[in-house]
Amino acid sequence: MAGNMAAALFVVLGLALLPVEGLDMGLGSIQTSVEEAGSKIRLICVLNETATKITGHRWIKANEVLMEDTLPDPTTVYEMDAANKTGDYSCLFLPEPAVRAELSLSKSPKVKAVKKSEGANEGDSITLACKSESFPRVTHWTWYKKADTGDQEIVNGTQDRFFVNNTESDSEARSKLHIKNLDRNSDGGKYVCNGSTSSGSGSAVIVLHVRSRLAALWPFLGIVAEVLILVTIIFAYEKCQKPEVVVEDDDAGATPLKSSGQHMNNEDKSVRQRNPI
Ligand SMILES: *[C@@H]1O[C@H](CO)[C@@H](O)[C@H](O)[C@H]1NC(C)=O
Numbered sequence: 001m002a003g004n005m006a007a008a009l010f011v012v013l014g015l016a017l018l019p020v021e022g023l024d025m026g027l028g029s030i031q032t033s034v035e036e037a038g039s040k041i042r043l044i045c046v047l048n049e050t051a052t053k054i055t056g057h058r059w060i061k062a063n064e065v066l067m068e069d070t071l072p073d074p075t076t077v078y079e080m081d082a083a084n085k086t087g088d089y090s091c092l093f094l095p096e097p098a099v100r101a102e103l104s105l106s107k108s109p110k111v112k113a114v115k116k117s118e119g120a121n122e123g124d125s126i127t128l129a130c131k132s133e134s135f136p137r138v139t140h141w142t143w144y145k146k147a148d149t150g151d152q153e154i155v156n157g158t159q160d161r162f163f164v165n166n167t168e169s170d171s172e173a174r175s176k177l178h179i180k181n182l183d184r185n186s187d188g189g190k191y192v193c194n195g196s197t198s199s200g201s202g203s204a205v206i207v208l209h210v211r212s213r214l215a216a217l218w219p220f221l222g223i224v225a226e227v228l229i230l231v232t233i234i235f236a237y238e239k240c241q242k243p244e245v246v247v248e249d250d251d252a253g254a255t256p257l258k259s260s261g262q263h264m265n266n267e268d269k270s271v272r273q274r275n276p277i
């Protein structure tokens with residue numbers, strides 16, 4: 001049952017959960033998990049087997065009792081505001097001496113690249129973006145460019161080409177690095193966005209490819225060349241085949257035209273010229 005329950009839960013993004021096995025006092029062991037439901041966080045403890053009848057549950061944080069009940073269930077849930085979700089929580093299964101487990105929540109935010117890889121032509125502009133949906137919200141963003149000599153922090157406004165723009169919505173915090181007038185030699189590479197809260201940080205990497213203008217032009221030039229060659233071939237072909245084409249047109253359905261004087265004569269001539277061959 002505990003397994004099914006654990007499978008039905010999804011562990012909160014951005015929370016590093018460090019479950020500590022319950023002290024085994026011959027009563028069984030406790031499985032811990034964390035579930036996010038809207039703006040609420042649920043901490044869950046499940047006692048998987050017990051020889052002693054459960055007489056209640058108690059939740060503790062830093063020696064403060066948060067909740068206590070006298071229910072006999074093998075599962076206990078503590079719900080709280082997502083905003084408070086930091087620190088070490090303990091669940092206890094009564095009676096004393098209780099079986100207990102700890103849930104240590106650290107709030108290092110999980111940061112994701114909106115797109116892990118971007119490509120653009122030199123001279124163009126590009127926007128690299130990272131986001132974080134973790135609670136509490138990322139409040140501070142930093143961008144770096146990876147280099148052999150170490151990571152180079154990108155300061156907003158550098159070279160009048162690099163601009164950072166941070167936004168926050170109900171569901172996420174987002175940071176965008178806008179790069180103008182891309183340089184093929186210096187701008188390609190790996191960029192790192194780092195988002196932090198008061199107690200932790202997370203980062204993601206975005207790879208930027210900068211193509212040369214000429215490279216961007218090649219497919220176009222290829223098409224132009226193809227079209228030119230095709231047109232040349234068609235012209236050459238038409239030139240060789242012209243007499244026959246005229247006859248075919250004539251046969252195909254231009255019969256009424258035969259009444260028009262000179263035109264018809266020309267055609268007749270060409271037919272006559274061809275027939276002996
Ligand atoms: C309870 O959990 C312990 C440790 O995870 C495991 O060894 C034991 O088999 C479990 N018992 C049941 C009935 O699932």
Ligand SMILES: *[C@@H]1O[C@H](CO)[C@@H](O)[C@H](O)[C@H]1NC(C)=O
Pocket residue numbers: 156157163164165166
């Ligand atoms: C970066 O600079 C631009 C203007 O130069 C400004 O609008 C923007 O808010 C700045 N971003 C940050 C993160 O300070």
